[in-house]
Amino acid sequence: MPINYYLFLAIALFSIGVVGVLTRRNAIIIFMCIELMLNAVNLLLVAFSKMHYKQAAAAAIPIANPGIDGQLFVFFIMVVAAAEVSVGLAIIVMLYRNIHSVDINFLNRLKH
């Protein structure tokens, strides 16, 4: 598939995530939308990885494991995402315990 398709797909998914962050009030949903953004990036990285793989295969001098960086990066993103989720959810739960809501509109003690 042409790389552009993946590019646009990823950008579209990313933007949907951004729209979600912008339009929702529920902290958990916002967080999910951020995860969606990360996944869009993951998809793009994998697609690029395969693109570079193909470029390298076409090149005269072969290099070891072309395009593998991208996939490893995706792996690390997933690792980070997992860590982030655990902390993020802990924070959301803590907040919920205190104010019994996860509506970000109620977060306005800090302003100006």
Place this chain on the structure above:
Amino acid sequence: MQSSFQLAFLIPLLPLIGFLINGLGRNQLSKQWSGLIGAGTIMGSFLVSLFIFQSVESGNTAVVSYFDFIRIEGLRIPFAFQIDALSSLFLLIITGIGFLIHVYSISYMHEESSSSFARYFSYLNLFVFSMLLLVLGSNYVVLFIGWEGVGLCSYLLIGFWFKNQVYTKAANKAFIMNRIGDLAFLLAIFWLIIKTGSASFQEVFEFVQGNQGTSKFTATDITVVSLLLFIGATGKSAQLPLYTWLPDAMAGPTPVSALIHAATMVTAGIYMIARSNIIYSLAPFTLTLISWVGLATALLAATIALRQYDIKKVLAYSTVSQLGFMFLALGSGAYVAAVFHVLTHAFFKALLFLGSGSVIHAMGGEQDIRKMGGLSGKLKITYVTFLIGCLAIAGLPPLSGFFSKDAILLSAFLHQPLQYGIALFTAFLTAFYMFRLLFLTFHGSFRGTAEQQAHLHESPALMTIPLIVLALLSVVGGWIGIPAVLMHEADWLGSFLAPVLSSSTHEVSHATEWMLMSLSVVGVLLTIGFAWFLFRNYRERESKGLLRFFEHKWYVDELYDRLIVKPIFYLGRLLKEWVEPRFIDALVNGVGKTVQLAGRQIRFLQSGQIGSYVLLMVLAMVTVLLVQFFIRK
């Protein structure tokens, strides 16, 4: 150099020492000592001056330099004295009359406390010091130092009785009006220094004569310098438009009025212009202006003097008027006549002032001539001397005033017959108001209180002796400048001053001269008679029309108040209350306020809402991306 000239430094130094002793020791010295020191130092100066005068008369002149007052790259102003005919003559007038007035003061001021007595003498000594500096200076800067110094002393002495705020106000007025002239004088000095590179008389005059009309010293330069110098002179010598301080200056003790505001300081302007006669001779326009200003001042002051009731005010306006005459002479190019009149005027005006002081003394401080009358009986010496003074100022031969005034009238006639006419009329006015004063004061019946009448007495000898001496001088003082038409080769003054002052070359026939003389003498006599007729028996009358206008001094003070003082005051108020706080300061504070206001507005961006934060961030990103990809490309 003549060895006597090496003593020249003593002339101003002695009064300075007197000033220091009296000033610093004012709480310790007794009145006798203060008076002795005050008068003694002046006496010393007078003797040295005489000594020097002798030497000058035998033809010696010199510039004695002491130290460099200012020495910088391209300019050197030495602290030096110039001893020549003009300065030595003035030295004699100043120290001589100064001495007499010091003596007079010892008695006149005896009621003061000893410390303020000493203060008085220290001021007086300082004045004499400054005045001597003024006439001795060999360059404009030293002259200016003395010039400002006499202004200062005048200020101090007018406000001598500083408890009275009317007096101190008069003192301020005197100083400030003098300063207006001083500014012009200073500018003239600067101009000369820039153009000629020097301030010393000799060098400046040589330069001006050598380079007049060239690009180094153009006709404009001459006009500017001469005009500025003249404006300076109008301040000090109380000419239009800066004369109003002089009548107010009568707030000071009467001897001060005699010394400063009649005999010496006010003639400084005449001295300065006479000193600069080489520049003026090249500036016909300025000369014409001077003659007209002098004439106008003479006439104006004379008319005002007609309707004044304060004995000292009459004399003050008469001084202004006489100074006008001197300027008329200067403007006509008759420098010698001007200096001559300075000399004679110094005699008779000092006499008149001291006489009035004697009257005031006798009247217990009363100065209003409406409350006097018939004093001739009680104050015999005062009366006689005062009469001599009046005759002298009226210009009756053979008293001194006749000769000097006649010289002036003659020069005016030669210069511009119209001016002569006005001047002659003014001379009649002079006689009229002087004799009005004399008659009101000494003749008729006494109009004061009974208490005053009981108190009336002739002044002590310390006061009357100076009167007598001055009266003598008033009589004989004119004989040093007898015109050729009366006595051949008797114009000693003219020949004495010839090396310093250029004289007009016009000759006039003896017949004309005789005619002019007799015209003035007859006119004056008639005027005196008219005054006798009017004021022999004084009746108080409401003044009307023009007379009222004169009585109110042409409303000049009011005019100045409206035109200058008040506008300046209101402008100051405007600046203080509007421009400064609401414009300049507001601009500065406005910047601070704007910062605060901006802060107040910008902080609303920080709404506390995650949604809006993200929105703003996304918008920023979109903007940057848009611009970068589609506009900046």
Place this chain on the structure above:
Amino acid sequence: MVVLLLLLIPLIGACFLFLYKGDYRFASNAALRVSLASLLVMGARLFYWNTPEMLTFSVPWLTSLGSSFSLRMDGLGTMLSILTTASYFLLFWYLKDRSIERPATFFAWLLLAQVGMLGVFLAIDSLLFYFFWELALIPMYFLASQWGGVRRIPVTFKFFIYTFLGSVFMLIGILYLQSKTADHSFALESIKKIRLSSDQQSWLFWLFFIAFAIKLPVFPFHTWQPDTYEESPTPVTAILSAVMVKMGILGLLRWLLPLFPIASYMWGDVVMSMAVVGIVYASFLAMQQTDLKRLVAYSSIAHIGLMTAGAFALNNMAYQGLQLQLFTHGINILGMWILADLIERKMGTRKIDSLGGIAQQSPTLTIFFVIIALANIALPLTNAFVGEFLLFNGILATPSNYYWVFAGVGGLGIIFSAVYTLKMIRAIFYGEVNAITQKPIVLESHECWVLSVIVGLILFFGIYPQPLLDMTADFSKELFSLTDITSLFRKS
């Protein structure tokens, strides 16, 4: 070495006083000794220590920036150092017998300010100059804000912000100049070698000028000054106006004019107009004041206006006069402030309207006041006369086409200064005594001595100013050679 000593002595004194919390007597004595030591060093410099090695000092410092700790005492520096050390000595002497809260800190700040000001006067490295420039400001801010009047906090803050704003513009200018030097150095000598186009000179000129104009202050940048002078404790005001404003003039003479002569000529008319308008404007306001300190403050603006105009006259006469005036104005205004302080302290008010008749009860004070006030309006034979004489003379000789306007309008200051000064004397000293002024002001002996010394200086240099003129002759000559318009345009 002398220059280093001059900085070190007050610095050590300040540190000592900061740490030591003595009572008033101790603190003032210590400060007096420190200032006396500075004065003695300065005296020694005048008579013995005048070899070039003694007058310069340079050690590497901030080498990575291209700056060095370089000081040099030229004629101008000598003049201002004398003024500083003398003013401090006289002021501390005068303050011998007072009570001020937290005295040790008070004197320590004052001494620290002395370090800053001397540094400004002596630095020949532009960054160092800037350092000291700010160093002088901070102590003044603390002094005025801690010991000042009711409105002290906002007023002095405005002062601080205002001057700070000006100085940061100068900093930009300095940095720009450094980047243009061949050896990337902040040294004055290196900067002088740069050849700047007239456009560059123009905007650099304004960057520097604003800093100096605010410090001086020149109309219309002056509004911080009357408030600050009024609200500061009078000893601080004295230092502010006697010494600190000289920093601005020094800035003009040592930095602005020689570095940007063409711009100085181009903008000379603008600056001169500001200066002479300022003279008249400040005089008008001075006439309207009812507060003694504010009156003196405005009169100081007028004097500064004259000095500024003189600096831009661009000729030797004005330079000489200006430098003389630096000293004389400092001494005279110091005297004025001391007198104002005496009157305020002993009478409990400084409202001119509520005073009056002091001359009757306190003739000695009156004499001092009149002499110093007359010196302030430059009466001949007082020290200010020669300075103003040369200044005006120089202004009339300025290369501008409007020389006569500047001299004429500026000259009005001569008249107006007399108006407000005499008005003040009359209102305070003359007339009848009232309830407030009934009590005579008895001068302590040290107060008498201080005033006598000031009057002595006024009269001595009024009669014989030549030593001071000689001191700055070389500097003026050099400055003139750098700013001489005729030769500048011949070159280019």
Place this chain on the structure above:
Amino acid sequence: MSISAILFWVLSVAALFSALMVVTSRNPIHSVIWLIVTFFAISGHYILLNAQFLAVVNIIVYAGAIMVLFLFVIMLMNLNKESEPARHRWLQLAGGVSGGALLLVLVAALKDTELKSQQSLMLEGNTGLIKTLGQELFSNYVIPFELSSILFLSAMVGAVLIGKKD
């Protein structure tokens, strides 16, 4: 059109649609379900690109562990109904518009990239295999790998710290 192309399009449409549903669903539970669908679609893409390891990890870690965690939390908070009040209309609009603008700008900016002719290789290549990835991970990428342990340690400490009831 090859089978892989058809699959690509199907998966893409599924991913986009489910992603949109995540954003638009009123019920948080639905959003979670739709997000899982999205992840599955993306995993499908990974398989198409022959990144098998990532496809599997994505299902296990993301769709499995992480989303279950989300679901769990939502259940815990009792948010399983359409409790979320809608935002202001204009805020939603602004959000949608600016998100759309971001999309448009990025697409427009990148549509002409020099890489547009490049292809992503599908269904072949061994980079995505566990073995290759593993070897690389423990040789060249061992440092980041080890460093990520710090991340986990701190996440662990943090979760305990925050979650623990004092």
Place this chain on the structure above:
Amino acid sequence: MNALLVSAILGVLLMLSSVFIKNKSYIHTLALAGLAGLFMLNLAELNGWLLFEIDLKGMLRFDRYALVMNAIMLASLFFYLLLSGRAMEKVGPHYADYLALLFFICAGLFMVTGYASLLILFLGIEVISIPLYILTGSDKRNLKSNEAALKYFLLGSFSTGLLLLGIAFFYGARGNFSATVSVDPTVVGSSLQLASLLLLLFAMSFKVSVAPFHFWTPDVYDGAPTVFTSFMATIVKVALFAAFVRLFEDTFSLQFSIWQPWVAGFVVLTLLIGNLTAVFQQSVKRMLAYSSIAQAGFMLLAVYAINGDSKEGLLLYAASYSLATIGIFAVLSHLQDYTFDGFNGLAKKQPVVAASLAIFFLSLAGIPLTGGFLAKLFMIKAALAYQPWLAIVAVIMAVVSVFYYFRVIQAMYFRSADDQEMMPEFPKSFPILLLVTALLVVLLGIFPETLLGLLYF
């Protein structure tokens, strides 16, 4: 590398220490000793002595600049722990855990200063961010702290998304994640590279709180427990700036002309918003949050004008700004009243504390003879090489900053306290330590060569 590994190990040690050591002052001492060790190890590495020989595989690169930066951060951290270490006890009962997290963050800091691959940059940022989210929310009962944590977390994750998209584009264009090679942008994938450049710019701007990506900063700094705000606003920010500079110096240097105007715009915006908003604040803590934005604007000048001056300046900035802010926050954490009035009359009661605080504020305002001045000087000098007007804006804003910094000085010195009861009590050694910190700030302003010399010798 020495310090990175050891700090991770120390983190683990401290994490476990709470089990064995009950006395908190021992834990504090342990942490301090550990930090001192770290500092020595870092210095050792600066002199070429390595604890472990590890093949970094091009992932990390500890050059002199990174090591000097690390030394500065470690020193700052040391002072931070000295001054504020005990204040953490007030936040909650998990004292050892906080310290452990700090050391983990420390490892992250070394990663971002020494990264050579964008992967490490990403990981480093996350290693820093995740513990910070936790520390922000560590005052669990405090709703402000909760709110700050959530805001920080959501916005931080969002920005991570941006960072990652940028990295993905970068990868697409270049085929690797190496940050050390600057590829000629004209050769391949220029628009992708450009997009990645901008996205990375946005993400990094967010992390260092540069406008218009600064919105999280005031709220988070305000809400977080004061001790941790202090850490976040100083050491973390400085490290991220080092990363920022490195990214644009090494990776994007050839696209200089593209990003420089944008950075300039951000500088202006940041300076304006930070300074102007700070003027209006009533709480000192929030004012400091805005001031940290303003200071970020200055530090961004180092990115704007990547040259020798700016890099040296950043070091000075890092040191002086961190020390000063740490000192201020240390005092602040002892106060009950965070408004300006809370400082009223402090100079009388606590002259040493007040004097030190005054020095800190003077340094922040950029008054000469303090480190802050020279730091700003370097920055302005660097900017002046390109744009005079930018320098002018910067200095004007420096003047505006005086408005709010000096309010504290005014309160301390020129006003008197209304209520003596409210006056804070400090531990015995605290004023001395604070004074030492202040003297360091002054020393930096007088002899910056000692610090900068580390770069070259």
